[in-house]
Amino acid sequence: MEKQELLDCHQRIKPFIHRTAVLSSQSINNKLGLNVFFKCENFQRAGAYKMRGATNAILQLSQKERNKGVVTHSSGNFAQAVSLAAKSLNVKAHIVMPTSAPQVKKIGVAAYGGKIYECEPTLRAREENANRLVAELGATLLHPSNDLDVIIGQGTAAIELLEEVPNLNTIFCPVGGGGLIAGSALAAMYFGKDCKVYGGEPFEADDAYRSLQSGKIEGNKSTNTIADGLKTTLGNTNFPIIKEHVNGIIRVTEEEIISAMRLVWERMKIIIEPSSAVTLAALIRDKENFQNQDVGIIISGGNVDLQNLPF
Amino acid sequence: MEKQELLDCHQRIKPFIHRTAVLSSQSINNKLGLNVFFKCENFQRAGAYKMRGATNAILQLSQKERNKGVVTHSSGNFAQAVSLAAKSLNVKAHIVMPTSAPQVKKIGVAAYGGKIYECEPTLRAREENANRLVAELGATLLHPSNDLDVIIGQGTAAIELLEEVPNLNTIFCPVGGGGLIAGSALAAMYFGKDCKVYGGEPFEADDAYRSLQSGKIEGNKSTNTIADGLKTTLGNTNFPIIKEHVNGIIRVTEEEIISAMRLVWERMKIIIEPSSAVTLAALIRDKENFQNQDVGIIISGGNVDLQNLPF
Numbered sequence: 001m002e003k004q005e006l007l008d009c010h011q012r013i014k015p016f017i018h019r020t021a022v023l024s025s026q027s028i029n030n031k032l033g034l035n036v037f038f039k040c041e042n043f044q045r046a047g048a049y050k051m052r053g054a055t056n057a058i059l060q061l062s063q064k065e066r067n068k069g070v071v072t073h074s075s076g077n078f079a080q081a082v083s084l085a086a087k088s089l090n091v092k093a094h095i096v097m098p099t100s101a102p103q104v105k106k107i108g109v110a111a112y113g114g115k116i117y118e119c120e121p122t123l124r125a126r127e128e129n130a131n132r133l134v135a136e137l138g139a140t141l142l143h144p145s146n147d148l149d150v151i152i153g154q155g156t157a158a159i160e161l162l163e164e165v166p167n168l169n170t171i172f173c174p175v176g177g178g179g180l181i182a183g184s185a186l187a188a189m190y191f192g193k194d195c196k197v198y199g200g201e202p203f204e205a206d207d208a209y210r211s212l213q214s215g216k217i218e219g220n221k222s223t224n225t226i227a228d229g230l231k232t233t234l235g236n237t238n239f240p241i242i243k244e245h246v247n248g249i250i251r252v253t254e255e256e257i258i259s260a261m262r263l264v265w266e267r268m269k270i271i272i273e274p275s276s277a278v279t280l281a282a283l284i285r286d287k288e289n290f291q292n293q294d295v296g297i298i299i300s301g302g303n304v305d306l307q308n309l310p311f
Numbered sequence: 312m313e314k315q316e317l318l319d320c321h322q323r324i325k326p327f328i329h330r331t332a333v334l335s336s337q338s339i340n341n342k343l344g345l346n347v348f349f350k351c352e353n354f355q356r357a358g359a360y361k362m363r364g365a366t367n368a369i370l371q372l373s374q375k376e377r378n379k380g381v382v383t384h385s386s387g388n389f390a391q392a393v394s395l396a397a398k399s400l401n402v403k404a405h406i407v408m409p410t411s412a413p414q415v416k417k418i419g420v421a422a423y424g425g426k427i428y429e430c431e432p433t434l435r436a437r438e439e440n441a442n443r444l445v446a447e448l449g450a451t452l453l454h455p456s457n458d459l460d461v462i463i464g465q466g467t468a469a470i471e472l473l474e475e476v477p478n479l480n481t482i483f484c485p486v487g488g489g490g491l492i493a494g495s496a497l498a499a500m501y502f503g504k505d506c507k508v509y510g511g512e513p514f515e516a517d518d519a520y521r522s523l524q525s526g527k528i529e530g531n532k533s534t535n536t537i538a539d540g541l542k543t544t545l546g547n548t549n550f551p552i553i554k555e556h557v558n559g560i561i562r563v564t565e566e567e568i569i570s571a572m573r574l575v576w577e578r579m580k581i582i583i584e585p586s587s588a589v590t591l592a593a594l595i596r597d598k599e600n601f602q603n604q605d606v607g608i609i610i611s612g613g614n615v616d617l618q619n620l621p622f
Contacts, residue, residue, distance in 0.1 A: 021332055023354070042580040043334070104577075262617065266415075269353040269613030271580040302580030306573065306622055 003190040009149075010156045013055045016088055020044050020157070022164045025268050028280075032287050035294045036280070037168065038264075039161040042272050042302025046108065049157050049300050050074075050081035050144070053179060056153030057142050058085050066091045069139040073097070073119075073126035075228055076105030077301050078144035083114030094139060096129040098122075102228060104305045123232065145177025146235025155183025161296045162191045169293040172279040174300050175199035175208040175249060176230040182238035184298060185245035199242075199249040200282030202226075202257060207233045208242070209249040226254055226310055229275035229300065250282035257281050258310045264299075271302045274310070314501040320460075321467045324366045327399055331355050331468070333475045336579045339591075343598050346605045347591070348479065349575075350472040353583050353613025357419065360468050360611050361392035361455070364490060367464030368453050369396050377402045380450040384408070384430075384437035386539055387416030388612050389455035394425030405450060407440040409433075413539060415616040434543065456488025457546025466494025472607045473502040480604040483590040485611050486510035486519040486560060487541040493549035495609060496556035510553075510560040511593030513537075513568060518544045519553070520560040537565055537621055540586035540611065561593035568592050569621045575610075582613045585621070 020043045029035050041049035058070060069092035072082045079095045086093035093114040097106060098121035109116055117133065119125040134141045143150065157180075158171055171188055173181040181199050188195040201208050204225035210218040217239050223231035234242065252260075261277035264270060276299045283295060331354045340346050352360035369381060380403035383393045390406045397404035404425040408417060409432035420427055428444065430436040445452045454461065468491075469482055482499055484492040492510045499506040512519050515536035521529040528550050534542035545553065563571075572588035575581060587610045594606060 021334070023332070026356070040580075045337070047580060265582060265617060269351075269358060269582040271576060271582060306576060306620070309617070309620075311617055 009056050009152045016055045027267050033291050037165045037296045039298050042299050046080040046084045047303040048077035050078045052156050053150035053153030054081040054085040057149040060149045065140050070142050071133045071139045072142045073130040074144050075101045080108040083109045083112035087113045094133050102305045145179030146237045151179050151183045154180045155187040158184040158187035168195050168296045170196045171296040172198050173298045174278045175201045177232040178234040178238035182241040196247045200279040203251045205231050206251050227275040250286050252281040273301050273304045276300045320367050320463045327366045338578050344602050348476045348607045350609050353610050357391040357395045358614040359388035361389045363467050364461035364464030365392040365396040368460040371460045381453050382444045382450045383453045384441040385455050386412045391419040394420045394423035398424045405444050413616045456490030457548045462490050462494045465491045466498040469495040469498035479506050479607045481507045482607040483509050484609045485589045486512045488543040489545040489549035493552040507558045511590040514562045516542050517562050538586040561597050563592040584612050584615045587611045
C-alpha cells in the first residue's frame with residue numbers, strides 16, 4: 001500500500017462524494033478537556049462514509065464487469081452506498097439484507113434503485129445468498145469491509161479530516177467489519193503527524209477488541225447492541241492493517257452509547273446513528289488519557305429510524 | 312439605517328458568535344426543482360440565531376447599564392441567547408419565561424446562568440413581569456424582536472449567507488416577532504443583488520400575514536401551532552421595515568411544518584426545531600414560483616425537546 005494509492009483513490013471518487021464538514025462543539029470540548037473535531041460523514045451521500053469505499057470499488061471494475069452488476073450483503077449503510085454509487089455509474093446493484101435491517105435503510109436502498117434480497121440475520125446466510133447471486137449473475141461481489149479498494153476508499157474521510165486539522169493527535173473510528181478503521185489507520189500513517197488511531201466498540205460486539213488481544217480474528221460472542229452497524233467481524237484483509245497500525249480499541253456499554261448519541265444530538269444539533277456514537281462514548285470513557293489533545297472522530301453515519309429512537 | 316451599521320454590528324459580535332455552516336441537500340434540491348442554501352443557525356451558540364441580536368444589544372450598553380443587568384421575556388431561544396451572551400460579557404440576565412416554554416429551553420437558560428421568573432403564557436403577563444423587573448432592578452429591557460440593535464444583529468446571519476452565496480434570488484425566514492425577517496430584509500437590500508425576502512408563517516399564528524394585508528400590526532387569532540417560536544406578534548420598530556422590504560409571507564399548515572421538519576432531519580441529518588421548518592414548508596408549498604432559483608433559508612434554531620417529537 002502506497003501513499004500515492006490513497007491520493008489516487010481520493011481524486012478518483014471526488015466527483016461522486018461530498019467533502020463533508022468538520023464540526024466542533026465548545027461545550028463538548030469543555031466537558032471533555034480536549035478538542036474534538038467531528039468529521040461529519042452523516043452528511044455524506046446516502047448518509048454514511050460507506051459511499052467512499054463503494055464508489056472506489058465500482059470505479060475499479062472494468063466495463064465488462066460493470067455490465068454484469070455488483071452484489072453485496074449489508075445490514076444497511078453499505079447497501080445504500082452501493083445502490084447509490086452503482087446508480088451514479090449506471091451499474092445494477094443486487095443487495096442482500098438481513099430481515100433485521102432497519103426499515104429506514106431498506107427504504108433507502110430501494111429509493112437508490114438497489115434490488116433487495118432478504119435473508120436470515122446471520123453472517124452465514126448473508127454470505128451464502130450473496131455468493132449465490134454472484135454465481136447466477138456473474139456479478140462482482142463487493143465486500144463491505146474486507147476489500148482493499150473499499151478500505152482505501154473509506155480512508156479518504158480521514159485524509160480530508162487531516163487536511164483540515166493537520167496536527168490531530170488521535171483519530172477515533174467505530175469498528176464493525178474493520179474497513180473504516182483500517183483505511184483511517186493508513187491515512188493517519190501517511191498524512192498525519194504521529195497521529196494515533198483508536199477504535200470504539202460496544203462490549204456487546206467486541207470481536208475486534210478480542211482479536212487484537214489474541215492476535216487472530218475472533219467472532220462475536222453476542223451482537224446484542226443498539227449499534228447495528230458494528231455487529232460484523234474483521235476480515236483477513238483489514239485485520240493485518242489494524243493489528244499493525246491501530247493503537248487500541250476501547251469498549252463501551254449500551255448506556256454509554258445512548259448517552260453519547262444524545263449528547264451529540266442536543267449539543268451539536270446533528271443526527272448521528274448509534275454506531276457513530278460509539279466513538280465519542282469511547283473517548284468520554286477514557287478521556288483522561290487524551291487530555292488537551294486534538295482528537296478527530298469519524299462520525300460514520302446518520303441513518304436513524306426516527307420512529308425508533310433510544311430516548 | 313446605514314449599510315455601515317450592519318457591517319459594524321457584524322464586526323462587533325464576531326468574537327462572540329459562530330460563523331455557522333451553509334449546507335445543501337441534492338435530494339431536496341431535486342425534489343423542489345431549485346437550489347436551497349440552508350444557513351444553519353441551529354449550529355449557533357445557544358442553538359439559535361438569537362445569539363446574534365442579544366450579543367449586539369448587550370454590547371451597545373454602557374458599563375453602568377451592564378452593571379445593573381438585563382431583562383427579557385421569551386418563550387425560549389432569546390432567553391437562552393440573552394443568558395449566554397450576558398454570561399460571556401459578565402452581565403446578570405433576568406429572564407421572564409411563560410410556564411408553557413419547552414422544558415429543554417428552561418434547562419438551557421439555567422445552564423447559561425440566567426435567572427428564570429415564570430409567568431402565565433400570555434404576552435401581557437410576560438410584558439408586565441419584565442417591566443416590573445426593570446422598575447425594581449434598574450436593569451435594561453431587551454426586547455426579543457422589536458429593538459433596532461437586536462434586529463441588526465439578527466440580520467448578520469443573512470450577511471454571512473450572502474457572502475457565501477452572493478447571487479441568491481430569495482431568502483426565506485420564519486416570522487415570529489419579526490426581528491429576524493426585518494434584519495434579513497435589511498441585509499438583503501444592502502448585500503444582495505436584487506435579493507427578495509419571503510417569510511414563512513403558520514396558519515395558526517398568521518399575524519404577520521394579516522398585518523401586511525391590512526397595513527397595520529394585527530394580533531394573532533390563535534397560536535395553536537407546533538412552531539412555538541412563532542407565536543409572538545410584530546412590533547412598531549420592525550413592522551415598517553417588513554412592510555417596506557419583505558416581498559410576501561406564505562402560510563403553512565401544521566402538517567406541512569412537521570413534514571418539512573422530518574424531511575430535513577432525514578435527508579440533511581441536522582436537527583431543526585419546528586419554527587425553523589416553517590420556511591422550508593412555505594417554500595415547498597409555493598415552489599412553482601421559485602423554480603430554478605437559488606434560495607437561502609435561515610434555519611433559525613435547533614432547540615428541540617427530544618422527548619416530545621412530532622414524529
